[in-house]
Amino acid sequence: MNTINRAIIGLALVASSSISMAELEGNIGITNNYVWRGLTQTQDQAAVSGGLDYTAESGFYAGTWVSNVDFGPDAGYELDLYLGYGGEFDGGMSYDVGFIYYAYPNLDGSDFSEVYGSLGFGGLSVGLSYQVDADFTDADYIYYNIGYDLDLSDDYGLSLYAGNYDFDSDGGEVAHFGASISKGDFSFGLVTNDLDGDDDVRAIVSYGWTF
Numbered sequence: 001m002n003t004i005n006r007a008i009i010g011l012a013l014v015a016s017s018s019i020s021m022a023e024l025e026g027n028i029g030i031t032n033n034y035v036w037r038g039l040t041q042t043q044d045q046a047a048v049s050g051g052l053d054y055t056a057e058s059g060f061y062a063g064t065w066v067s068n069v070d071f072g073p074d075a076g077y078e079l080d081l082y083l084g085y086g087g088e089f090d091g092g093m094s095y096d097v098g099f100i101y102y103a104y105p106n107l108d109g110s111d112f113s114e115v116y117g118s119l120g121f122g123g124l125s126v127g128l129s130y131q132v133d134a135d136f137t138d139a140d141y142i143y144y145n146i147g148y149d150l151d152l153s154d155d156y157g158l159s160l161y162a163g164n165y166d167f168d169s170d171g172g173e174v175a176h177f178g179a180s181i182s183k184g185d186f187s188f189g190l191v192t193n194d195l196d197g198d199d200d201v202r203a204i205v206s207y208g209w210t211f
Helices: 006-015
Strands: 023-031 047-055 060-068 077-088 094-103 112-121 124-134 141-151 156-167 173-183 186-193 202-210
Touching: none
Parallel strands: none
Antiparallel strands: 023 047, 023 202, 047 060, 060 077, 077 094, 094 112, 112 124, 124 141, 141 156, 156 173, 173 186, 186 202
């Protein structure tokens, strides 16, 4: 899940003091299975996605991202909207903080939002997301994640990652683990989770373009 509509782009333009240095970038992706945080969003079927991102020289960014989903006959698609601020400290440590809204226009009572933050150094990154609002529940959760990216020879890359949901309503947790190898815009990965009945290892093949 990733995300800009025109209103957010307008806010970004107002916020930036160096519009001439701003960057607007689009992306399109296809995958055999839209898996988010270890859980399939398409009932193990293919997905097509696309997004638009605005980044200012100051570190402010905003974006939108959309993909088909399948939670039932009326789910249709997911639309994400986000904005945040990122940069780098002296010494090379990067940071990112922001807000994201997950919308399901065809599925009433399913929208939710999070605030998030992450730190990175070298290939290592750690992050935390906190649910601030949800139409379908009063319960909140905290999601923790960690990842490591390693550049290999001949434009190959290796990514290892893990994440964990911590629900405050009943103390329950759901963890997931994955690894992927990429070359250019193509990637192949394996992912699994520890949720009973949904803990099979899934193979994910994806291809994406930016423009």
